[in-house]
Amino acid sequence: MATQSYNFPKIIFFVVTFSCFFIYNSNARHLSEEKLTWKRLITVDQSGEGDYETIQGAIDAVPSNNIDTTLILVKPGTYKEKVTVPENKPFIMLSGREAENTIITWDDSGNIYTSPTLSVFASDFMARYLTIQNTYGPGEKAVALRVSSKRAEFSACKFISYQDTLLDEEGSHFYSNCYIEGGTDFICGNAASLFQKCRIHSVSDIGGAITAQRRMTPEEETGFYFVECRITGIKGCTLGRPWGPYSRVVYVNSYMSNVVNPNGWDDWGKPLTHSSVYYGEYKCYGPGANRSNRVEWSQDLSNEEATALITKTMISAKSRIKH
Structure with missing residues (x-):
């Protein structure tokens, strides 16, 4: 086992703190489930009963350099469109x-930066x-979601593709109770991100990697x-490369089904990375966690190495404002 000393970075604690989210407006008002307040509400409905028939149309309607909390409520339907949330919104x-x-x-492919169905560049x-x-x-390469936002949160969403499903490119992001499906490197990028109570589902039949951080x-x-x-799948996968x-x-404290290969991790044919990568597991369980x-x-993280992360995460989770 590699003998690399390690301290969990402060950034992850910031991510967890940010998950309380919606320190959105100038008054830093926390929004609760009982009292959701919005300065602007825009509805999207394909039937024509809303303010706009497309999601991009609704986003385009938000003023540049927006400072108001804006809810874009999307009515049920299948919206076949590529959507971008620009940095100035x-x-x-x-x-x-x-x-x-x-x-x-959408069904674009070939480039991780141009293929995403939804691209998010705006903060908060x-x-x-x-x-x-x-x-x-x-x-x-066929990205479903690209996130290059300084701060972003996703709750009870599903992200589905095969290769590079979620390009978690940069920033501090929080994913809660989401479903993420893919076959190869399907959570990739260089963000500082916390995934809590998410289902990670591999559809690879050749042992593809879940993550490419x-x-x-x-x-x-x-x-x-x-x-x-929860790590599930159809055949076999590795935890990352x-x-x-x-x-x-x-x-941490995650269920791994038998689709996780016994070796757990892949070096992508780069043995020099053995001494520099940090791939850790703590109190995971299930047949793939052996x-x-x-x-x-x-x-194999010790209690001491993992306690700071777990304690901070759980305290924040209990106090997290539900939206």
Whole structure:
């Protein structure tokens, strides 16, 4: 096993703190489930009964350099469109009623930066109860969601594609109770992100990697953290491989089905990364969590190493404002 000393970065604690979200307006008012207040409400309905018939039309209607909390409520339907939330339109919540019947879909491929069905560049963005999918299928990079937002939160959403489903590019992001499906590197990028109570589903039949985290230097406080998640699939997968030489991925208290390969992790044919990546597991369970045949350069975290992360995460989770 690699003997790398490690302290959990401060950034992940910021991510958890941010998950309380909606310190959105100038008064930093926290919104509760009982008293959701919006300065602007825009409805999207394909039938013509809303303010706009397309999601992009509703986003375009938000003023540039927006400072008001804006809810874009998407009525049930399948919206075949590529959607972009530009950098100059922060403080937007994009919400459906149920992810199963509110779907944003496209089928582009070939480039991770141009293929996404939904691209988010604006800060202080939130999405909930939506399915975001790229239906291109295997064979090419085909991103469903690209997140390059300084701060963003996704709740009860579904992200579906095959290769590079979720390009979690940069920023501090929180994913709660989401479903993420793909076959190869389907959670990738260099953000500092917390995934809590998410289902991660591999559709690979060749042992494809779930994550391809791209931390490039030891100074970067980025990484993917999976807490109380469920890893399922159809055949076999690995937990991650290094897109960047200092790739950092940690699974905590997560269920791993037998689709997780016994070795757990893949070095992508880059043995020099064995001493620089940080791949950790702590108190995971299920048939795929057996560490007896794990690669020796992954970490079996001690209670001391994991306590700070778990305690902070759980305290924040209990106090998290529900939206």
